[in-house]
Amino acid sequence: MMKKKSLCVYCGSRPGNAPIFAETATKLGASIADEDWRLVYGGGKMGLMGTVASAVRDRQGDVFGIIPDFLVELEGVLEGVDHTIVKTMHERKMMMFEESDAICTLPGGIGTLEEIIELLSWARLDLHRKPLVVLNVEGFWSPLIELLEHVIDSGFAAPELRNDIIVVDRAEDVIPAAKERIVSAVM
DSSP states (O other): OOOOOEEEEEOOSSOOSSHHHHHHHHHHHHHHHHTTOEEEEOOBSSHHHHHHHHHHHHTTOEEEEEEEHHHHHHHOBOTTSEEEEESSHHHHHHHHHHTOSEEEEOSOOHHHHHHHHHHHHHHHTTSOOOOEEEEOGGGTTHHHHHHHHHHHHTTSSOGGGGGGOEEESSGGGHHHHHHHHHHHHHO
16 A cells, blocks of 8 residues: 655644635645645644644644654644654754645745755755745745745855746645655656
8 A cells, every 4th residue: 555645734733814724734745635645744733734634633633743842832732643753853844844745835934944955955965856846925935935046046056956946826736736646756
């Protein structure tokens, strides 16, 4: 039997200030469940993290949360999903990466930015070939994409950096984009 594919979703532990962020997180969660993929996420119940995980859970999808013990009290854990509690943020990020076949980013803050940049750095160092799908909700990630272009144009990154990121505008395009890149990485 083939192992179920897993999508790691990086996103904010806050909801953001536009309703479209939570609406998109809900649509992404529904898509993950409908495609019979497993969600791997940061384990909290707050913000977009809690929204995407609740959407998968509410459609009887598989959810695996990974949260450091010091955040359990601050953020809480979502009921009705599998969780692992780790000691450090580093352990959390590594386990989320190891447990996933592809990664998606919803809007988020500094932690989400760190996760995106770390994955891009690892890809440039040939440490992984997992698809990184950026869900550019209402242009949220456009400034980051422009910054990456500036880094390339200024000679601080190879043009191949563009191949390490897949930008989509709709939640329903995330899984198909990830599937396509997983297939091409194997061939």
